[in-house]
Amino acid sequence: MSSSSFWFAVPLIVSVSLVYAATRHEEVGAILSHAFRVAVWIVGFMLLVFGILYLISMQVS
Amino acid sequence: MAESNEVQSNDQSPRLKDPLIAGVLAWLIPGLGHFYQGRNAKGALFVICILGTFLYGLYLGGSREVGWGRAVYFSFRTGDWRLPWLCQIGIGLPTVPMTLLQWKLQDQPILNGFMAPPALRLPDMTDINGPPQPPPPTQMSLAWINRLLPHYFEMGTVYTMIAGLLNILAVYDACCGPVPAESAKNDDEKSRGKRKEKS
Numbered sequence: 089m090s091s092s093s094f095w096f097a098v099p100l101i102v103s104v105s106l107v108y109a110a111t112r113h114e115e116v117g118a119i120l121s122h123a124f125r126v127a128v129w130i131v132g133f134m135l136l137v138f139g140i141l142y143l144i145s146m147q148v149s
Numbered sequence: 150m151a152e153s154n155e156v157q158s159n160d161q162s163p164r165l166k167d168p169l170i171a172g173v174l175a176w177l178i179p180g181l182g183h184f185y186q187g188r189n190a191k192g193a194l195f196v197i198c199i200l201g202t203f204l205y206g207l208y209l210g211g212s213r214e215v216g217w218g219r220a221v222y223f224s225f226r227t228g229d230w231r232l233p234w235l236c237q238i239g240i241g242l243p244t245v246p247m248t249l250l251q252w253k254l255q256d257q258p259i260l261n262g263f264m265a266p267p268a269l270r271l272p273d274m275t276d277i278n279g280p281p282q283p284p285p286p287t288q289m290s291l292a293w294i295n296r297l298l299p300h301y302f303e304m305g306t307v308y309t310m311i312a313g314l315l316n317i318l319a320v321y322d323a324c325c326g327p328v329p330a331e332s333a334k335n336d337d338e339k340s341r342g343k344r345k346e347k348s
Contacts, residue, residue, distance in 0.1 A: 103198035
């Protein structure tokens with residue numbers, strides 16, 4: 089497993105965002121639009137954490 | 150009319166049949182409670198997302214060599230407290246009966262070690278005739294599983310844990326209906342405040 093292991097996050101992000109959105113709406117259209125927002129939020133948060141860890145690793149090395 | 154508006158969120162409120170039965174069904178199989186309530190689209194979504202995640206985790210956490218479904222097992226022995234199981238039991242029927250059965254039969258697991266707790270022994274490194282051969286799946290230790298499935302066993306554990314936790318949300322949805330979104334809640338509170346001011 090190397091950088092390709094990041095692909096394992098994709099199905100998780102999709103299913104987590106869809107299920108989370110489905111517990112907040114009843115209509116399919118509302119579920120999908122909320123799921124998209126949640127997925128963007130998750131990816132943004134992961135990128136933020138990645139950036140912080142990357143900066144730390146630059147300082148350490 | 151005003152009463153019904155207060156109960157509804159931004160979507161149409163679903164008609165929930167017996168919430169207890171729906172909740173139990175949703176716990177047993179993701180989406181089953183929603184099919185019982187006639188909420189077929191959400192039921193299909195939960196089956197595909199949650200059960201799909203769980204099955205993919207089972208696939209990742211096993212192989213022909215170590216046995217299938219090794220990422221899901223029950224064990225609270227000294228040196229092997231399987232805490233992820235507490236998350237995995239969020240999905241009832243695929244997890245609980247088989248893991249408990251294999252725990253009971255842990256000396257002689259069935260189905261080639263499917264969902265069986267690993268043996269509590271270290272790999273035999275004293276083989277002087279070359280590299281040690283892996284034991285059969287029914288006698289596979291956790292060290293051997295991690296050696297033969299590097300990272301994938303942990304990834305399978307994560308997938309099945311997340312599937313179990315997601316199903317808790319689905320069970321709540323089957324029992325109580327969708328949680329109103331924050332924006333919808335705020336709108337409801339504002340409209341209630343205005344009504345009070347008028348009265």
